[in-house]
Amino acid sequence: MKKKKLLALALATLMAGSVFAGCGSDSAAGGDGGKTIRATFGTEPETLDPGKATGVPEATYLGEMFEGLTTLDENGQPVAAAAEKWDVSADGLTYTFHLRDSKWSNGDPVTAKDFEFAWKRLLSQDLASEYAYMLYPVKGAEAYNKNGGSADQVGVKALDDKTLEVKLEHPTAYFLALCAHQSAFPVNEKIVSGDKEWATKTDEIVGNGPFKMQEWEHNSKITVVKNDQYWDKDNVKADKVEMPLIDNMSTAVSMFDNGELDFVYNPPAADTERLEKEGKLRQDKNDGTYFYEFNTKAAPFDNPKVRKAFALALNREEIIKNVMHGRNTPAYGWVPKGIEDTAAGKDFQEVSGDLFKEDVAEAKKLLAEAGYPDGQGLPPVTLLYNTNEDHKAIAEAVQEMWKKNLGVNVELQNQEWKVYLQTRKTGQQQIARAGWVGDYLDPMTFMDYLLSTGTNNYGKYSNPQYDALVKQAQQSNDPQVRMKAMHDAEKIAMEDMGVLPVYFYTTAIAQNPKLKGVEDPGNSVFNFKSAHFE
Amino acid sequence: MLEYIIKRILNAGVVLLVVITLTFCLMHAIPGGPFTTEKNLPPQVMANIEARYKLNDPLPKQYADYLVNMAHGDLGPSFKYQGRSVNDIIKESFPVSFHLGLDSIFLAILIGIPAGVFAALKRNKWQDRVINFCTTLGVAVPSFVLAALFIEVFALKLGLLPAAMWNGWKSQILPALALAGMPMAFITRLTRSSMLDVLGQDYIKTAKAKGLSAMTVLWKHALPNSLIPVVTYIGPMAAGILTGSFVIETIFAIPGLGRYFVTSIYNRDYTVILGVTIFYSALIIFMNMLVDLVYPLLDPRIKLGKKEN
Amino acid sequence: MAELAKIDFEPLVRSAEHIQAENGEAALGYWQDAWIRLKRDKVAMLGLGTIIFLLIVAIFGPMLSSVSYADQTLAAANQGPSAAHWFGTDNLGRDLFIRVLYGARISLSIGIVASLLNFLIGVTYGGIAGFMGGRVDRIMMNIVDVLYSIPVLLYVILLMVVLKPGLTNIFIALGIGYWLQMARIVRGQILSMKEQEFVLAARTIGASRRRILIKHLIPNAIGAIVVTLSLCIPDAIFTEAFLSFIGLGVSAPMASWGVLASEGVTSLKAYPFQLFFPAIAISVTMLAFNFLSDGLRDVLDPKMRR
Numbered sequence A: 001m002k003k004k005k006l007l008a009l010a011l012a013t014l015m016a017g018s019v020f021a022g023c024g025s026d027s028a029a030g031g032d033g034g035k036t037i038r039a040t041f042g043t044e045p046e047t048l049d050p051g052k053a054t055g056v057p058e059a060t061y062l063g064e065m066f067e068g069l070t071t072l073d074e075n076g077q078p079v080a081a082a083a084e085k086w087d088v089s090a091d092g093l094t095y096t097f098h099l100r101d102s103k104w105s106n107g108d109p110v111t112a113k114d115f116e117f118a119w120k121r122l123l124s125q126d127l128a129s130e131y132a133y134m135l136y137p138v139k140g141a142e143a144y145n146k147n148g149g150s151a152d153q154v155g156v157k158a159l160d161d162k163t164l165e166v167k168l169e170h171p172t173a174y175f176l177a178l179c180a181h182q183s184a185f186p187v188n189e190k191i192v193s194g195d196k197e198w199a200t201k202t203d204e205i206v207g208n209g210p211f212k213m214q215e216w217e218h219n220s221k222i223t224v225v226k227n228d229q230y231w232d233k234d235n236v237k238a239d240k241v242e243m244p245l246i247d248n249m250s251t252a253v254s255m256f257d258n259g260e261l262d263f264v265y266n267p268p269a270a271d272t273e274r275l276e277k278e279g280k281l282r283q284d285k286n287d288g289t290y291f292y293e294f295n296t297k298a299a300p301f302d303n304p305k306v307r308k309a310f311a312l313a314l315n316r317e318e319i320i321k322n323v324m325h326g327r328n329t330p331a332y333g334w335v336p337k338g339i340e341d342t343a344a345g346k347d348f349q350e351v352s353g354d355l356f357k358e359d360v361a362e363a364k365k366l367l368a369e370a371g372y373p374d375g376q377g378l379p380p381v382t383l384l385y386n387t388n389e390d391h392k393a394i395a396e397a398v399q400e401m402w403k404k405n406l407g408v409n410v411e412l413q414n415q416e417w418k419v420y421l422q423t424r425k426t427g428q429q430q431i432a433r434a435g436w437v438g439d440y441l442d443p444m445t446f447m448d449y450l451l452s453t454g455t456n457n458y459g460k461y462s463n464p465q466y467d468a469l470v471k472q473a474q475q476s477n478d479p480q481v482r483m484k485a486m487h488d489a490e491k492i493a494m495e496d497m498g499v500l501p502v503y504f505y506t507t508a509i510a511q512n513p514k515l516k517g518v519e520d521p522g523n524s525v526f527n528f529k530s531a532h533f534e
Numbered sequence B: 001m002l003e004y005i006i007k008r009i010l011n012a013g014v015v016l017l018v019v020i021t022l023t024f025c026l027m028h029a030i031p032g033g034p035f036t037t038e039k040n041l042p043p044q045v046m047a048n049i050e051a052r053y054k055l056n057d058p059l060p061k062q063y064a065d066y067l068v069n070m071a072h073g074d075l076g077p078s079f080k081y082q083g084r085s086v087n088d089i090i091k092e093s094f095p096v097s098f099h100l101g102l103d104s105i106f107l108a109i110l111i112g113i114p115a116g117v118f119a120a121l122k123r124n125k126w127q128d129r130v131i132n133f134c135t136t137l138g139v140a141v142p143s144f145v146l147a148a149l150f151i152e153v154f155a156l157k158l159g160l161l162p163a164a165m166w167n168g169w170k171s172q173i174l175p176a177l178a179l180a181g182m183p184m185a186f187i188t189r190l191t192r193s194s195m196l197d198v199l200g201q202d203y204i205k206t207a208k209a210k211g212l213s214a215m216t217v218l219w220k221h222a223l224p225n226s227l228i229p230v231v232t233y234i235g236p237m238a239a240g241i242l243t244g245s246f247v248i249e250t251i252f253a254i255p256g257l258g259r260y261f262v263t264s265i266y267n268r269d270y271t272v273i274l275g276v277t278i279f280y281s282a283l284i285i286f287m288n289m290l291v292d293l294v295y296p297l298l299d300p301r302i303k304l305g306k307k308e309n
Numbered sequence C: 001m002a003e004l005a006k007i008d009f010e011p012l013v014r015s016a017e018h019i020q021a022e023n024g025e026a027a028l029g030y031w032q033d034a035w036i037r038l039k040r041d042k043v044a045m046l047g048l049g050t051i052i053f054l055l056i057v058a059i060f061g062p063m064l065s066s067v068s069y070a071d072q073t074l075a076a077a078n079q080g081p082s083a084a085h086w087f088g089t090d091n092l093g094r095d096l097f098i099r100v101l102y103g104a105r106i107s108l109s110i111g112i113v114a115s116l117l118n119f120l121i122g123v124t125y126g127g128i129a130g131f132m133g134g135r136v137d138r139i140m141m142n143i144v145d146v147l148y149s150i151p152v153l154l155y156v157i158l159l160m161v162v163l164k165p166g167l168t169n170i171f172i173a174l175g176i177g178y179w180l181q182m183a184r185i186v187r188g189q190i191l192s193m194k195e196q197e198f199v200l201a202a203r204t205i206g207a208s209r210r211r212i213l214i215k216h217l218i219p220n221a222i223g224a225i226v227v228t229l230s231l232c233i234p235d236a237i238f239t240e241a242f243l244s245f246i247g248l249g250v251s252a253p254m255a256s257w258g259v260l261a262s263e264g265v266t267s268l269k270a271y272p273f274q275l276f277f278p279a280i281a282i283s284v285t286m287l288a289f290n291f292l293s294d295g296l297r298d299v300l301d302p303k304m305r306r
Helices: A002-021 A056-065 A112-123 A141-147 A189-194 A249-257 A269-277 A304-312 A316-323 A348-352 A360-369 A389-406 A417-425 A444-450 A464-475 A479-496 B002-029 B043-052 B059-071 B086-121 B126-140 B143-157 B170-199 B202-209 B214-226 B228-242 B246-251 B258-267 B270-298 C002-008 C016-040 C042-064 C096-132 C134-149 C152-162 C167-177 C180-193 C197-204 C209-220 C222-246 C257-266 C273-300
Strands: A036-040 A070-072 A078-080 A083-088 A094-099 A156-160 A163-167 A211-217 A221-226 A240-244 A263-265 A281-294 A381-386 A410-415 A431-437 A499-511
Touching: A056 A211, A056 A221, A078 A083, A094 A112, A112 A141, A112 A156, A112 A163, A112 A189, A141 B043, A249 A263, A249 A269, A249 A499, A249 B143, A249 B246, A269 A281, A269 A499, A281 A304, A304 A360, A304 A389, A304 A479, A304 A499, A316 A389, A316 A499, A348 A479, A360 A389, A381 A389, A381 A417, A389 A410, A389 A431, A410 A417, A417 A431, A417 C152, A431 A499, A444 A464, A444 A479, A464 A479, B002 B059, B002 B270, B002 C134, B002 C152, B059 B270, B086 B126, B086 B170, B086 B214, B086 B228, B086 B258, B086 B270, B126 B170, B126 C222, B126 C273, B143 B170, B143 B246, B143 C257, B170 B214, B170 B228, B170 B246, B170 C222, B170 C273, B202 B214, B214 B228, B214 B270, B228 B270, B228 C180, B246 B258, B258 B270, B258 C152, B270 C134, B270 C180, C016 C042, C016 C273, C042 C096, C042 C273, C096 C134, C096 C167, C096 C180, C096 C209, C096 C222, C096 C257, C096 C273, C134 C167, C134 C180, C152 C167, C152 C222, C167 C222, C180 C209, C180 C222, C197 C209, C209 C222, C222 C257, C222 C273, C257 C273
Parallel strands: A036 A240, A036 A263, A381 A410, A381 A431
Antiparallel strands: A070 A078, A083 A094, A094 A163, A156 A163, A211 A221, A221 A240, A263 A499, A281 A431, A281 A499
8 A cells, every 4th residue: 555655656756757847848859851960069169259269160160151262172272262263473472362242141242351350350469369370471460469559560451342462471382271261261340340249149140151150059059051142052052050069979979879960070989880880980081190299308208219219119000990999090200191292292191101110129229229228217207198088098008008018117197188288388298198280281280380499399399400491391482392391301300209199180970871062171170061961 | 033044144145255265266276277278379469368358467456356246246258158258158057957957856855755764664674675775776876877878778779868958858857867866865865764763763652652643653743853864965965956967967968057167167267167156155055054944944953053052 | 762771870970980981881882782783684794794805805806816907908909798808808908807806996995085084074073063053053064165165176176286196185185075965964963963852861960062972962863974974985986086087096097996987988889898897896885885884873873772
């Protein structure tokens, strides 16, 4: 009797609970004739102001709603977009862009003035943008951004509504690629100068891209719909792209498996093999290198022989195959795959080839030559990584390899992201995990990283020869000269083993096999313009 | 009574101020700031950014400014989510966490207390053992595992419920259950234990001897008295659950407040750190005050604010 | 009431030796008696046996194995349970059985230290607050509210910067915020009990406040104390996993049960056994602690002694 009552009570509770929970509305997701694409790129964007956005997912969101003078094609090469064509002066210092007739999503015409306004805004101290340096090649830009003064000194000018003239500080071979970056996107002057908080308001996020903003539910979903004012709207196939904002990628994959998503950027490594078997995994090249940074100013890693010994004693293939579940590709050089050597007309990394070879015997020999036979006499070494499951697994595998192959016992230490950054920036690391993803698709974004004056060179690698070669490449506009100098510089950096490359990034995506046409220029900024279901 | 409540409220103000001060000091003591990124910005640019957000003011000034703004109800702008204010963030996300939290607390209390009473009545019989076993699992299996298992079974294998997102009542069931597991187990065990205490006391025996029915004795006399530890537990637990769980909100992609307690610290989003901490702290203080006010109702022998002498 | 009766017939004025002798004897009697009755509780003994077994395995188990928790065979990664690897292998081809054995050392010590902290700090603090009442209580509870409110992650990051990683840090972090719940629960219990007859009786015969608190109030609150103690253990175990993940705890490749379980969750779909075994280890430990705590509660609670 009592038992029955209790059961009844429990049932009543459950029912009451569900009635109570039933206050919300029920709306089924997606699935209207295959015209809605549901894709996730991860977490809530920091901002949708092209002048302030810094993250990778932000770049995708913005790329759907805005378009620069150029855009990157599937090979990462700049092609005409908001600009129909352009002229470059013989000295490579003046670019004249001719804009096509196009409109903002609210019907206003897109003018050269909008570009001039957007670029000067990006560089202004008032906006305080973190990505302002992207436009530093423009004449007077760096000075204006750093020291303030008049915006007139910046070398960008609307000659008329459809013509934009840009003067550069020095020849910049990759300038057209920079024009495709979100920081160089135009903004609608009327709206942006009217409301400082325009980028948080759905109806004021007015763009010139293939899609326009419909709804932004914070931490939940961004929805964009086809922009019928877009100049190339006939080639936009999807009606709607829904982008749930999800922090936890395991959750995203569960939703994908449950048919609630068509596209998941960066699913967890553990799901790789399964997705591959089901034919739902896509791997794109990505212009990034995962490496270990040595503190080259402190013993024992001030000695190139020690650095080299550590680099040669790894087995990168095994790390990729077993720890990364086949993702990414082993790195035997500094510049990653996916960046074109414009002189040779093929991939820069392919031209470089492998710049060193793994060799345990050689590694041991080098370590002995450096005065540490079998690791004896080596001071205690700590490998630092930031808190993350994948970094941890790789570090554990590497630790074991150094122990087995060199007889060196390395301690592991992980730190919360900003603590880790502080440790690196203040030079307190011995070996630290690091990664660099190019700002633009040119080897220079990797070359200037390792300059002795490089602002991100926290391992303080320096070699005057290397610096001279990179400088030579920077000052030239001739592809032959630039590429040769950069290949030579890369060889020197790897001969010194200024940093220890582990792998070149690839981007993994779980994708509905029926979804086609999602383009990736090789920097994980996805273009949904021609995305559709088959 | 009124005097006691007024005293408590004044007191709450002091506690809040201490919390704000300590949190302010702690967050500025840890390395990194809101604009520390992997890419090193030129020093002039960094200085310019910091000036724009008044981060270059001396800390005491920042602290004083913050207090003044807070007194006007303005918790400041978020550094990470540009253009959004902390007030907006709390206004948007708290209702979601509150809704989910209420579901969970409801579940936890309405199942936990009867289960605990039942277990006490069946002390050391098989029913008690079964409940003990279930509650042990409820505590030993943390919410993130429970959540992952729920998604795997109910969303993927059985296809009954959506895997994640905050989208109608169906999507609330799994997170509410996962969130309720631990408190439900805790409440059950505490109820059982203190019920046993109370059942052994003289006044219960007296009541029984007076010929009151077993049920009356149980519900009218024994239960209220035995709820003291349960109510003590529910106070801060409710404050925690109503402001959202980072783990559950992340796993189920729920746009609640809970995630900000963790992400704001990772982002060094100073204003959000302070905002959510103050909010949570106020709720904690309020709940604990409520608990203290409920004590005399449950056990008339308790006299509030009385000093031992 | 048996205890009260005994006190009632004691002389009101006692010499120091007298008290000492009486205390010593009473303590011995109390614990001895408890132990005798605990031994009769089969379920509680099963719990105790399991805990002792786990401790022995945790301390001596790893010594018997030639394989270490760090030994990798990358080629044998993610293998299911087999004769060679009882619990299977993890993503780096390490033997999960061995890792669970080593993990027991960390997780059990976390559980024990957390219980001690709870008991020593939480019970004392809550007891004093509840017993003293008035302003003392208010100030002490204010401190608890403050500690509740300050984000754990903030001081954890600060600790990480100040100290070297290790188990001690975890203990410090637990020590700051881990006894608050216990303190509040004990205080609530004491508040409700201190007006009861047996306390008044003890007071009438001139028992000191300390004696009333330790001898009468806390033993009567033992039910809630023991339950809270045992329920807080898994929380501590998972807090350790979280802290280790952030970088405060033991460094990889050493891993506790909590860390193993969190890693297992990430590969739940592909290799469910990687979650299953550490989760089972935690659950079995918890069951054992709960069985024991139920038994302890029965024998330690004065009201249950009739």
